[in-house]
Amino acid sequence: MKKILCGASALTLIMIAAIPASAQDNSSDSQLNQQLLQRIEKLENELNALRQAVRQSAQTANAAQKTAQGAVKTVAAVKKQTAKLETGSYAGAPSDAKWHLAGYADAGFTINDKASSNSFGGGQVNPILHFQYKDLLMFESELEFTTSGDGETNTELEYAQFDIFLNDYATLVAGKYISPIGQFKERLHPSWINKIANAPAGFGHDGVQPGSDTGLQLRGALPVGNTRFTYSLAVGNGPQTTFEGGVKLEGSGKDDNKNKSVGGRLGFFALPYLEFGGSFLTARVSGYEEPAGHGDAPIFISADRPALAVGAGASNARFTLWGADAAYTKGALNARFEYLNAHRAAFFSPTAEEPTGTFLPRLGMKAWYGQVSYRLSGIGDSDFIHKLEPVVRYGEFRISGHDELEEENAQDRFNIGLNYWLAPTVVTKAGIEWRDFKVPGVDSETLYQFQIAYGF
Amino acid sequence: MNNLSKITTGIAQALAVSLLLLGTQAMAAGDGKGKKADKPDPMQVVRGAKAWKNNCGRCHNLRSPKELNDEEWDVSVAHMRVRANLLGFEAEDIKAFLKASN
Numbered sequence: 001m002k003k004i005l006c007g008a009s010a011l012t013l014i015m016i017a018a019i020p021a022s023a024q025d026n027s028s029d030s031q032l033n034q035q036l037l038q039r040i041e042k043l044e045n046e047l048n049a050l051r052q053a054v055r056q057s058a059q060t061a062n063a064a065q066k067t068a069q070g071a072v073k074t075v076a077a078v079k080k081q082t083a084k085l086e087t088g089s090y091a092g093a094p095s096d097a098k099w100h101l102a103g104y105a106d107a108g109f110t111i112n113d114k115a116s117s118n119s120f121g122g123g124q125v126n127p128i129l130h131f132q133y134k135d136l137l138m139f140e141s142e143l144e145f146t147t148s149g150d151g152e153t154n155t156e157l158e159y160a161q162f163d164i165f166l167n168d169y170a171t172l173v174a175g176k177y178i179s180p181i182g183q184f185k186e187r188l189h190p191s192w193i194n195k196i197a198n199a200p201a202g203f204g205h206d207g208v209q210p211g212s213d214t215g216l217q218l219r220g221a222l223p224v225g226n227t228r229f230t231y232s233l234a235v236g237n238g239p240q241t242t243f244e245g246g247v248k249l250e251g252s253g254k255d256d257n258k259n260k261s262v263g264g265r266l267g268f269f270a271l272p273y274l275e276f277g278g279s280f281l282t283a284r285v286s287g288y289e290e291p292a293g294h295g296d297a298p299i300f301i302s303a304d305r306p307a308l309a310v311g312a313g314a315s316n317a318r319f320t321l322w323g324a325d326a327a328y329t330k331g332a333l334n335a336r337f338e339y340l341n342a343h344r345a346a347f348f349s350p351t352a353e354e355p356t357g358t359f360l361p362r363l364g365m366k367a368w369y370g371q372v373s374y375r376l377s378g379i380g381d382s383d384f385i386h387k388l389e390p391v392v393r394y395g396e397f398r399i400s401g402h403d404e405l406e407e408e409n410a411q412d413r414f415n416i417g418l419n420y421w422l423a424p425t426v427v428t429k430a431g432i433e434w435r436d437f438k439v440p441g442v443d444s445e446t447l448y449q450f451q452i453a454y455g456f
Numbered sequence: 457m458n459n460l461s462k463i464t465t466g467i468a469q470a471l472a473v474s475l476l477l478l479g480t481q482a483m484a485a486g487d488g489k490g491k492k493a494d495k496p497d498p499m500q501v502v503r504g505a506k507a508w509k510n511n512c513g514r515c516h517n518l519r520s521p522k523e524l525n526d527e528e529w530d531v532s533v534a535h536m537r538v539r540a541n542l543l544g545f546e547a548e549d550i551k552a553f554l555k556a557s558n
Contacts, residue, residue: 098527098528098530098531099531100524100527100528100531100532100535102532102535130532130534130535131531132530132531132534135534138531138534138535138538140535163534163535163538165534165537165544167544168543168544168545169543169544171537171538173538186539187515187539187540188515192516193515193516219538220541220543221541221542223543228543231541232541267541273514275514327514329513329514329515421517424517424518424519424520425516425517425519425523455516
């Protein structure tokens with residue numbers, strides 16, 4: 001095709017060049033000129049027709065190429081889906097909305113040398129629902145179903161939060177979320193992850209570790225060379241005063257005053273397997289305006305109102321917490337340390353014992369633990385040995401300013417245990433826990449704990 | 457209300473407004489897709505394997521890639537991106553590795 005075009009173009013040029021010469025040599029031969037002009041016009045028409053044909057051919061070739069590419073993609077997609085159908089892992093056509101049911105469950109048996117009975121425990125299940133819309137957001141929620149000592153089924157909403165993915169470095173969280181303070185509650189408390197059957201002293205219920213909060217959280221990470229900084233900054237309703245005069249560190253659906261809690265955690269990976277973190281939380285807690293019965297919604301003193309009938313004094317108080325943590329997680333070795341220190345200032349509030357109002361002294365709480373576990377995966381040739389994981393943990397919990405809380409909870413706690421991993425997400429635990437209570441007159445306890453836990 | 461309380465309340469309110477604005481901007485920006493070129497990256501699976509080993513094993517045992525299918529890994533990794541403070545592109549690498557290995 002190109003040869004034809006080139007030939008036609010050359011002939012045209014020759015003829016154009018020849019026209020003036022012919023005119024000069026034989027100006028009277030106008031007829032010949034006329035014929036030449038007609039031939040030129042004819043050749044130009046043929047040239048245009050050829051150009052049009054070339055353009056059409058190119059368009060046809062492009063269309064054919066696109067069709068072929070589409071066919072190749074279709075064949076690849078069909079092959080992939082066929083392979084998944086054959087392996088039984090097909091979950092339907094890709095869609096904008098995806099979901100996943102996860103969670104964990106456990107059951108166990110505990111022998112307490114000071115208790116009047118030994119009990120099967122657990123019967124606990126925590127289903128976690130994840131719903132994702134494209135790469136824009138996720139809604140996730142965890143429910144906790146437990147069986148109480150008298151056979152009742154307790155239900156709690158552990159968290160229900162929206163995760164809005166802003167960019168590679170930030171996610172906005174809204175709703176009720178697990179507290180980002182420290183490491184244990186947010187990352188380690190699920191029974192299939194926790195190396196020991198229960199939480200360290202002070203890091204469970206009635207402890208210094210906040211469990212959850214309701215509000216907004218901005219969290220993410222910033223890369224620094226081969227490692228990164230992490231951040232989780234939160235604004236929430238914050239803690240509240242309990243009926244007994246303690247501090248409830250769980251997320252509430254309604255704030256007790258206009259002051260919002262501000263807290264979070266900053267982390268840094270010095271090495272990919274060595275993490276350091278620091279946490280903080282500051283908030284104000286209010287007293288009750290009217291004593292409410294258990295199950296009733298409490299009515300709180302407004303933030304700027306004077307105290308109750310007991311006289312002048314603050315009707316709300318500042319709660320402050322700070323903490324530090326570290327984790328070394330390389331290979332089979334897993335070592336952790338956490339420390340939390342909190343206090344609530346003195347103020348007036350009614351309690352269950354003093355419904356007309358009473359003075360609550362400064363409440364102080366601090367707890368720490370260190371834990372080391374080692375998976376025997378590299379020792380010997382026995383599969384049984386490879387699945388064993390010894391663990392040891394020691395921790396302390398101290399309380400001041402609240403006699404009842406101190407009597408029930410202040411203690412040194414020492415644990416040893418041996419875990420056997422049936423699968424990467426299924427573990428059986430056997431351990432001994434020594435509790436040395438710090439209030440004189442409260443007997444120490446020894447617990448023998450057995451548990452099976454499954455993360456799914 | 458003392459000065460510290462007012463300052464704290466102010467910081468909390470400013471942070472809350474900032475968070476809301478950030479979220480609103482992200483919502484207005486679109487569906488969050490298409491930020492990156494859609495070209496296949498042959499090293500993504502390699503990076504994903506390394507990130508999977510370094511991050512997922514930090515708190516719990518490594519789960520087998522065969523435990524979940526592609527869509528379930530999409531959702532599960534998105535959840536862990538938030539919980540473990542993973543970088544967005546790091547989470548994408550991990551997903552690529554898990555999907556290539558299940």
